[in-house]
Amino acid sequence: MLTVKKTGLYTSVQDLGRFGYRKLGVPASGAMDSYAASVANSLLENEEEDAVLEITMTGPTLVFEKSTYIAVSGAELSMKCNGEAIEKNTVHKIEAGDEISFGQLEHGFRSYLAVKGGFLTKKILDSRSFYFPVTEMGKIREHMQLPYDETLEFEPKISSVTTKGFYKENILKVSPGPEYAMLNDRQLETIFTKDFTIAKENNRMAYQLEEAIEGHNKSMLTSATLPGTIQFTPAGKLIILMRDGQTTGGYPRVLQLSSTAVSLLAQKKYGDHIRLRMH
Known part of the structure; x- marks a missing residue:
């Protein structure tokens, strides 16, 4: 146990997500930055769908009750084992009783801690991803325990990797959404030539952008959405749906982020700047 x-x-706790239930209104959920989660799992030679801990901005303090191996990827959060600094994107052996803690955020926004064999929390609708009210809770609580299998020996094929520079990128690649054609030339020029600022309203459900563009008066029926869908409000605001975003929406879906762009956006926080570029 952890x-x-x-x-x-x-x-x-997040894995790749909960698929096949959108028709019931259940979001996909899963790791906001699926790239970082996959790096951590790959270092441990886990299955790609194994569950990891998604850590946002300020890290937890965790005590491992059984021996295992861990890897952390994603944001730069100073990390320590029993008070001694350890590196991210590296396999670390953990003994029973070891304590992992996190310090100051340097850049990025979310880190992913993987354990050998993955965290073995209860599967609900074919996924271990936390999403309240589908799961009992949306985030971990103090004194709770997360199960994992003990691993005494492991010889990784690759003990460390480098992802330097990825999270400092601010260009997000997009493709046309179903209602892309409603955008006029002035709106398109603004979207693709100006920087946008991440608003305070950002979480696992959606990211809003501070700056507005020329609005519209179009109405449409509620239609299906996906993680990465960019909705366009009548007031000219752009809202980017994320992993816990609703499965349908009534705003025009003018653009769609690529999977890599969703991961990159998940590492941005309030006040950060991004730019949209057609894929």
């Missing part, structure tokens, strides 16, 4: 000593700001 025992949660401190929770951090928002830490949850």
